[in-house]
Amino acid sequence: MNQDELKAAVGNRAAEHIEPHLTRETIVGVGTGSTANCFIDALAKSKHMFDGAVASSEVTAERLQGHGIPVYDLNDVNEMQFYVDGADEANSNLELIKGGGGALTREKIVASVARKFICIIDETKLVETLGQFPLPVEVIPMARSSVARKLVALGGQPVYRQGFVTDNGNVILDVHRLSITDPCKLEDEINGIPGVVTQGLFARRPADFMLMARASGVIDELWGQSKASD
Numbered sequence: 063m064n065q066d067e068l069k070a071a072v073g074n075r076a077a078e079h080i081e082p083h084l085t086r087e088t089i090v091g092v093g094t095g096s097t098a099n100c101f102i103d104a105l106a107k108s109k110h111m112f113d114g115a116v117a118s119s120e121v122t123a124e125r126l127q128g129h130g131i132p133v134y135d136l137n138d139v140n141e142m143q144f145y146v147d148g149a150d151e152a153n154s155n156l157e158l159i160k161g162g163g164g165a166l167t168r169e170k171i172v173a174s175v176a177r178k179f180i181c182i183i184d185e186t187k188l189v190e191t192l193g194q195f196p197l198p199v200e201v202i203p204m205a206r207s208s209v210a211r212k213l214v215a216l217g218g219q220p221v222y223r224q225g226f227v228t229d230n231g232n233v234i235l236d237v238h239r240l241s242i243t244d245p246c247k248l249e250d251e252i253n254g255i256p257g258v259v260t261q262g263l264f265a266r267r268p269a270d271f272m273l274m275a276r277a278s279g280v281i282d283e284l285w286g287q288s289k290a291s292d
Contacts, residue, residue: 068184068275069148073100075273075281076146076182081108088112089139091172092126093147094119094165097182101146102126116142118172119165120229136172145176149183149269150262151195156181156269156286157245161198161262164228170260174267181269185276192245196221196236198262203233205257212255213237216248232259 063071080090092102092115102122105115106129114132116139117123123133147169151159158181160166173179197218201209210220218237226234242248245265252261272284 063275063277063279065184065186068277069097069100071279072182072184072273072275072281073097073102074104075275076101076180077104077108079180079273080144080146081111083143084108084111086111086113088144089114089116089134089142091116091142091145091147091176092118092122093145093160093169093172094122095148095163097148097184098122098146099125101182102129102131105129106131116172116175118147118169119163122165136175139175142172142176144178144180145173146180146182147173149181149187149264151189151192152181152183152187152269152272153189153192153245154284156272156284157192158264158269159192159195159197159242159262160264161200161234162195164198164200164223164226164234166198166262167200167228167230167232167260170264170267173264178271179267179269181272183272183274185274188274192242192263193240196238197240197242198223199235199237199252200228200230200232200259200261201235202257202259203231206233206235209255209257210235213252216251230259
């Protein structure tokens with residue numbers, strides 16, 4: 063199977079995984095990116111079974127609405143059972159790097175509300191140590207240079223994502239050359255830099271459950287350190 067086929071397969075499996083738990087009151091949080099798009103397309107087949115969705119980006123909202131799935135503002139949602147999203151990298155603890163599409167802040171907010179965070183990836187995204195994929199950091203524009211200097215002091219090589227503005231009106235620094243042996247510590251350190259909105263490490267709130275598609279067509283199920291209930 064090629065990578066597009068793997069994304070479609072794992073998106074379908076995620077939709078199948080949550081379908082037995084959908085009710086007319088269920089709100090599903092949905093991430094951003096090509097794998098999340100495959101999940102949206104699969105989820106649309108069950109749109110009559112749940113209330114609606116919360117989107118982590120404007121692009122995701124448009125795709126959901128294109129399938130006739132109602133999209134809610136997070137402020138209007140009291141409870142969210144599932145959040146389903148891909149990742150740019152993942153380790154065996156289900157700690158992630160996300161934000162290659164630039165939606166990391168809204169993704170992190172929506173994930174924080176959900177009872178169960180389901181990550182969907184193909185096997186190329188699983189690594190022993192996070193950091194091969196550049197770590198995205200969302201920054202308030204006036205602080206871009208000052209934040210970059212502090213990221214250099216942490217051992218990284220920040221690169222300004224030219225011509226990109228987040229849905230929140232901010233900019234992205236992609237930090238290269240990091241070997242992230244303690245994801246929670248680095249997440250806290252970067253979050254403490256003035257001008258940083260957030261960064262793409264999902265370590266304080268890792269995935270609860272991961273579906274990983276292999277080239278053979280097999281989809282592995284991996285649980286986090288504290289197994290979440292359905």
